[in-house]
Amino acid sequence: MLSKMSKLLLVLFDPSEALQAAGFAQALGLPFDVLSLTGTVDPDLGADRILNAGWNDVPPADGAAKAIASVATGYSHIAAVSNMRSKDVLARLAGLLDAAMVTDVIGLESPTLFRRPVVAGSIVATVEVLATPVVLTVRPAGFAKAERRGSSAAETVSLDASSKARRSGASARGGGRPDLTQAKVVVSGGRPLRDAETFEKIIGGLADKLGGAVGATRAAVDSGIAANELQVGQTGKIVAPNLYIAAGISGSTQHMAGIKDSKVIVAINKDADAPIFEVADFGLVADLYDAVPELTSKV
Ligand SMILES: Cc1cc2nc3c(=O)[nH]c(=O)nc-3n(C[C@H](O)[C@H](O)[C@H](O)COP(=O)(O)OP(=O)(O)OC[C@H]3O[C@@H](n4cnc5c(N)ncnc54)[C@H](O)[C@@H]3O)c2cc1C
Known part of the structure; x- marks a missing residue:
């Protein structure tokens, strides 16, 4: 054919x-x-x-x-x-x-x-x-x-792109970070992040140091810690970065459905039995409030 x-x-x-x-x-x-x-x-x-x-x-x-x-x-x-x-x-x-x-x-x-x-x-x-x-x-x-x-x-080439709509303005969201679905590095946070400000400081801080995008679990989104469009997983976005860092994320099947094409998964969780460690390539059993800022300062 x-x-x-x-x-x-x-x-x-x-x-x-x-x-x-x-x-x-x-x-x-x-x-x-x-x-x-x-x-x-x-x-x-x-x-x-x-x-x-x-x-x-x-x-x-x-x-x-x-x-x-x-x-x-x-x-x-x-x-x-x-x-x-x-x-x-x-x-x-x-x-x-x-x-x-x-x-x-x-x-x-x-x-x-x-x-x-x-x-x-x-x-x-x-x-x-x-x-x-x-x-x-x-x-x-x-x-x-x-x-x-x-x-x-x-x-x-000169192309006629005349349209029935017109963009009348634009405002940046996400501090100019890369598109979550295209990013080579994604740093995601889960439920234990206290509030939106802490989420942005800890998760956003590491993402910015790495030039990456920010993601979140549905639990973080539902509790108002992270914006809806950051949700990764079955009912969120599917990501496929070279490096996915999951901080304070248990590793539910619904979340894992969105990250399994990631090349390297790093998990930071204070519970050594958290399911995410079964799929992570590298795991750190630690409190994210200590580990992530330390990592950010060392990158
Ligand atoms: C139909 C359906 C669709 C869903 N779709 C999605 C989806 O698209 N995406 C998604 O993410 N979820 C989805 N969910 C929800 C999913 O089932 C989980 O509830 C959710 O992923 C859990 O988010 P979490 O890992 O942030 O929270 P939790 O499961 O509560 O895990 C929090 C983790 O943080 C660890 N922790 C706590 N404090 C600290 C600390 N200080 N330092 C380090 N670690 C700490 C805990 O040990 C725990 O492992 C869906 C559910 C349903 C029913």
Whole structure:
């Protein structure tokens, strides 16, 4: 069903996604072009062509999807790194192209067989795409970073991204920390953090030292210690960082469902029998009020 013309268009919402997104492209094994929406990317990703849209920011989803659709003709695969924004835009793109869509791809068996987590990550489903084009969002942690390959020339493309909506303002939340679902380091706190201020000081303090994102358990969110959007787990966000630090977290199955793709899990808990130690790569039996500030001061 894949024609000889099979080719991937890799859409980068942010140039920082380039190397990991190209890792997916190399795993897919098809020739690919890169469409960089904002900023410019390294020329040595192995792409045939690099198209720079040169936007200062990604416009609202209807405009962005229409703009991408205008250059997507002829590609068998269109993919982007998975996050809330790319899912919003690419779902509309799939609609415009009348294409199949597979989100949160973590592995592949062939250019038409993709693996993705379902039921909060407790099951990995294999999805076969029966027709192209297919639109994909990809979790880069599932793929090796790209090897650098020969340079490609960059071209500037002018895309019409006119939209039926307009962003009239923006205010930063989370102190400019990385997106929880994309972060390479996540520091999370649980119920024993006393209040929001203590949570921010202790958990946020270590996260900032490590350049990471902040996460929380549902118990911490429910008791008002942490913001709703920080919840990690079955009914929260699924994370896949290189390093996940869990402080004062027991390790419920619901929380673990959100962190099991983490490469290294470090647990700090004063109860040596806490279930989190069964899955942690490194464990420290200690009071988090001593251990986390000490760790922060030593990083
Ligand atoms: C349908 C459903 C969906 C759910 N979804 C989620 C979800 O998405 N995410 C999620 O996280 N939970 C979820 N939960 C809740 C989950 O079952 C647990 O209740 C929750 O994860 C526990 O959070 P916790 O580890 O912070 O609290 P606790 O289980 O109370 O654990 C606190 C831990 O901190 C340790 N501790 C206490 N004081 C200190 C200290 N000073 N220093 C060091 N360690 C200390 C304790 O030994 C304990 O192990 C869900 C539950 C249900 C029923």
